Amino acid sequence: MSTGTVATFEDSLERLEVGWTHASSDGLADVLEGLCSDPTIGVDLPYDGVDLPDWVNTDPTPADLREANAGVTAAGLGIADYGSVVVQGTPDGIEPVSLFGDLHVAVLRQSDIVPGMPEAFDWLGEEFRTGHSSAIIATGPSATADMGALVKGAHGPKEVHVVILDE
């Protein structure tokens, strides 16, 4: 991954009107604090030494999903050309947590950003063959044009924010 790839990723997010913020492991809590409002739910991040702040509810119930303003999860991959993040369904509930809140905050390691779909599918092929069971290529918030005009926020999040973890 080169700086060019990150810049392309950011350009794509810009085009999608998706916000992004760079953060260090230490700075993550502050960044999240600025983005999320209560109640925020989340799933523990799989990155060494990177923890979600205490105020993020990482053991949500269905009722919490229903009420959530924001859901914070890891994203396995960023796809620069499209501004997409790959959200992997896991037993600890990344899929519902990323789906039910009004805001989805995807936390992505900078090194996990790939240039385009060919690289993404090389990676996805490996993931699925080694037993992962779900990955959503998510690009921007949920949307619909079914009601006569484009509306952001259909069944899923109305807004997406990507936090790029610098290493």
Next chain:
Amino acid sequence: MSKAREAKAAKIRQLMETEGDAVGTSTRGFNEGRYESVQTLDDYEGLKSEARAIKEDAIERLPELIDQLRETVESNGGTLYIADDAADANQYIREVCEDKEAERVVKSKSMTSEEIEVNEDLEAADIDVVETDLGEWVLQVADESPSHIVAPAIHKSREAIADLFNETFEPDEPLETAEELTMFAREQLGELIEGADVGMTGANFITADTGTMALVTSEGNARKTAVVPDTHVAVAGVEKVIPTVEDLRPFVELIGKSGTGQDITSYISLLTPPVESPTVDFDAPDTPLSATETDRDFHLVLIDNGRFDMREDDQLRETLYCIRCSACSNVCANFQHVGGHAFGGETYSGGIGTGWEAGVEGLDSAAEFNDLCTGCSRCTTACPVEIDIPWINTVVRDRVNRGEVSELDWLVEGLTPDEEPGGVSLQKRFFGNFETAAKVGSFFAPVSNWAAGLGVSRDIMERFLGIDARRELPAFQRETLKDWFESRTSRVDDPVRTAVLYPDVYTNHVQVERGKAAVRALEALGVDVIVPDVRSSGRAPLSQGMIATAEDHAHDVYAGLAEHIDDGRDIVVIEPSDLAMFQSEYEKFLPEKSFERISEASYEVMEYVFGLLEHGADAGALSAGAGEEIAYHSHCQQRTLGLEGHTEAVLSDLGYDVATSDVECCGMAGSFGYKSEYYELSVDVGSELQGQFQTDENRDRTVVASGTSCLEQLDSLLSRPTQHPIQLVAPRR
């Protein structure tokens, strides 16, 4: 007009009035989006070919892939069921639901589930079915059928949806904006999803290697449908299986761009069910997900319902490559004006709908709307898997023709020396044998109207041939191009090349002036011209679905031109629809070598002029523009062949100021605009072009167009004279 034609015209008229605007606005938006979006790809054409190759291979190896998929699905812990037909599929799905004691099934959008009408079946068993795609839900509430394969409620305006919701649900505050309507639907459906027992989805693709399905969506309802309930039923046609996860990539890049013009839809769900995500049990709202016992059940129901027969059918097989992106609907001028309620059958709509209906439903359903494909070919370059959609429509038309019985063959007797068995409608036989009518026409011209010469009144023509009396008939010329050419001597002393100017039937009998202009222009550029006596290309019978006749023409035309080609002469074609025959359709009729020869030797006349000028011919020999303002409409098939730019370039280089239309089709499309059942649609489609040429900026421009049909349509819609571009640039002597 016959009763059947009147009824069809009335239905089309009504849909144009009630749904045309809403359908038109959206489909045109999708279509424009497609043009923009595909430009972001480095190698669009290469990607399409890759996608095509994957599908060809997958359908070829389908039985083997299904066996592999069965193993992977079962080892993943799911079940694969192959249903022979709709009833079989429905029974299986119903039993799954009954086993679960399901009271409610939530569904995400799936055309295949529409095909088998699973909702009706489940509801008959007292199982509640809720469509969660907002468009599908609108239709469920309104009790209407989809009018588009991707955006099912495209025919409903925001106002109509607001009225529907306000009347049905009587919200405290009346709903008005798209935002309010969406939020209302989200809340209503959110609750219904929370209490659902079974989630049913379609699948856009399923990979045999891992059993991974891809769902292409934007709203997020498919994600919820798949993750909330513990039972997931996915319903898809057998043709959705592809070999590997990596094979998904070209489709993921192409499907959104081709369809709604989005670079990618919000969500591409890649799921290998049963998935690891915890189920969300809203009946136990306070039990953390971590404490919920997740025991998922997954059923993949693959439906044959005619598809294996399609696979064996050399002509319909291509239909199975279709990824249902909707590009062929959105690009289609006729579809834009009537939508899928006219341009559709039992389930599927748009250009490729014919192939699907013929395959899964039967010819009757396909016959309902097959004629709305005029063969303009604009969909062929839009299709991400390179399906020859007009060809499929032609094949289906041919099959429908063969099933029809006609009692009035005497009317066109003598005008129809075709190869068709009895059964082709009179109207189709008449237009299919247009060359013969044209000969008769020239014979009677100009002393009497050719129809009158035949003793046939417009009234009779309308009643029995379905030729609309409102349409002016072509004015055949007494002196054909061939007659004229034979009566003169060539004026080129030291020719740079020799060209055979193909005397297509319109140029020879109707648009004779453009033929003469072509001869003058080519000679002025130092080309020796020959106008041989060669048969018409077969375009006319082909467009009526008379394939055997068209093929017969192809052999004769090739025989008539082969020696010229052998002698190194270039074949110059004025009528774009005939050039398209030589360069596309003849591939189906001629041996490969012959097709290559005629295809490579032939040029559109302005393309040829362009080439001559590029190779040093003296542009000064042509008529310069001196800033004259031109409104140019290229021909649909010419654009598909990528030859619009040559005319523009020649005109600009000669000093004309050119504004080119950007409509997909003029609406006339050969015989289409003459047919009484389609006359009004043809005029409606043409009104777009009319509008573009009547803006303040364009209204005084000289009108030029490449195709005969386009010229006829423009003549009837504008009060200005029209001509072929070659007439503009040819020296006036």
